[in-house]
Amino acid sequence: METSGLAPNARPSAKLDRAVIFLGPPGAGKGTQAKELARKYGVPHLSTGDMLRENIAKGKPLGAKAKPLMERGELVPDSLVLKMVAARIEQPDCAHGFVFDGFPRTVAQAQYLGEMLKQHGYRQPLVIHFAIDPGLLMRRITGRRMCKVGGEIYNIFDRPPRVAGKCDNDGGGLEQRQDDREEVVGPRLQAYQKQTAPLVAYYRRLGRLREVDAAKSVDEVARRVLEVVDGAR
Numbered sequence: 226m227e228t229s230g231l232a233p234n235a236r237p238s239a240k241l242d243r244a245v246i247f248l249g250p251p252g253a254g255k256g257t258q259a260k261e262l263a264r265k266y267g268v269p270h271l272s273t274g275d276m277l278r279e280n281i282a283k284g285k286p287l288g289a290k291a292k293p294l295m296e297r298g299e300l301v302p303d304s305l306v307l308k309m310v311a312a313r314i315e316q317p318d319c320a321h322g323f324v325f326d327g328f329p330r331t332v333a334q335a336q337y338l339g340e341m342l343k344q345h346g347y348r349q350p351l352v353i354h355f356a357i358d359p360g361l362l363m364r365r366i367t368g369r370r371m372c373k374v375g376g377e378i379y380n381i382f383d384r385p386p387r388v389a390g391k392c393d394n395d396g397g398g399l400e401q402r403q404d405d406r407e408e409v410v411g412p413r414l415q416a417y418q419k420q421t422a423p424l425v426a427y428y429r430r431l432g433r434l435r436e437v438d439a440a441k442s443v444d445e446v447a448r449r450v451l452e453v454v455d456g457a458r
């Protein structure tokens with residue numbers, strides 16, 4: 226789901242003008258924070274997971290290729306994801322920056338993104354690492370529910386909606402993602418450790434990495450994210 230409407234606490238005078246990457250394991254809170262940061266700056270929230278789910282929902286060929294892999298908790302091949310991202314960041318609404326959530330997920334994706342950003346005249350990305358004890362992730366992932374209409378993210382244990390099963394924003398029904406069931410969590414975390422965690426060292430070496438303690442409350446994490454983004458201008 227993409228979020229580009231301006232929030233009441235938006236920062237219309239401050240321009241993001243860069244790619245911000247939220248890097249961290251599934252369930253760390255990237256989507257929750259990416260929606261918030263994107264709203265504040267009035268830029269798109271680019272979740273490759275959401276884009277792939279949209280392709281599945283619309284019955285697109287890309288969705289058909291991605292679906293069995295996603296259901297097993299495996300990554301979708303770089304070639305498919307990169308084509309999808311390249312097309313997306315060429316859209317005019319990306320001209321003043323964007324927030325990536327769940328991309329890049331492999332070193333090859335990160336290298337290709339670096340090239341794409343250069344080609345489009347962007348600065349190199351600011352990468353925010355959501356550091357968290359893996360022991361917290363099962364509760365966050367299995368408790369996650371998403372609004373079918375606007376994509377708002379809830380947690381039945383820790384961030385429930387006001388009315389059970391209904392989105393606070395638009396009254397849409399809440400659903401559990403197929404891959405948020407307990408049996409798929411293990412493979413997803415393994416894929417993260419093996420294929421995505423090396424990006425922490427990759428971006429640290431490039432001097433692009435900033436750390437956020439993702440175990441803190443949503444408000445505290447949001448404050449720290451803003452501090453990092455504003456401090457990096």
Ligand code: ADP
Nearest residue numbers: 251252253254255256257365369379380442443
């Ligand atoms: P990710 O995009 O990294 O997979 P989400 O933003 O979807 O993670 O969050 C995963 C789950 O954890 C959701 O149910 C969300 O409501 C909940 N959550 C997000 N941030 C926090 C937090 N700081 N504290 C407690 N729960 C959180």
Ligand code: AMP
Nearest residue numbers: 273274275295299300301306327328330
């Ligand atoms: P997410 O919504 O970020 O948790 O992603 C859900 C699933 O979509 C992942 O488990 C992968 O199967 C797939 N996916 C999302 N983003 C990527 C990516 N950048 N590279 C490969 N697969 C991805």
